[in-house]
Amino acid sequence: MSPLSHVLAALVPVAVYVASRDRRLPSRRVVGAATLGGVFPDLVDKPLAHSMFLLPNGRVGVHSLPVALPLVAVVLAYGWRTGRVRAAAAFGVGVVLHPAGDWHAHLLYGSFPPHLVWPLASVPVKHVPGWSAYVPAWTAFATAVLGATALVMLRDLRRHVRPKASG
DSSP, X not given: OOHHHHHHHHHHHHHHHXXXXXXXXXXXXXXXXXHHHHHHHHHHHHHXXXXXXXXXXXTSGGGSHHHHHHHHHHHHHHHHHHTOHXXXXXXXXXXXXXXXXXXXXXXXXXXXXXXXXXXXXXXXXOOSOTTGGGHHHHHHHHHHHHHHHHHHHHHHHHHHOOOOOOO
């Protein structure tokens, strides 16, 4: 799926849920979280596989349930701790729906790709995707987005998670 398709696959169910529950559109924070969650697996896995060769291919890592589900659990716990459960859940929806979008044809026809349970199952090695001409640009984009996200998270962590005063 294209990045835009992944974003829409994350935003539509989140927007429908919020609109049906609250009779309003989702907040910018929720839209941003769903958008980031929808493309997050590609932002992480594609550069690790196609630029750094650390993953066997671009559809493992955060694309796999043994990695994605613990990540979503941590994000939900942080959202609960900071009072932003809805944004955390929107991010989680995007992350979980992303691999389903990538493998939708296989899943609809009853085939279960081993990529969904990597590293518990072996997967083929593919370091040169069909879109290899765009790998450097995607890696630069992913680095910028993940770097900005990390800075926002660090600022947020300092603001919300303070050590308890002793004595």
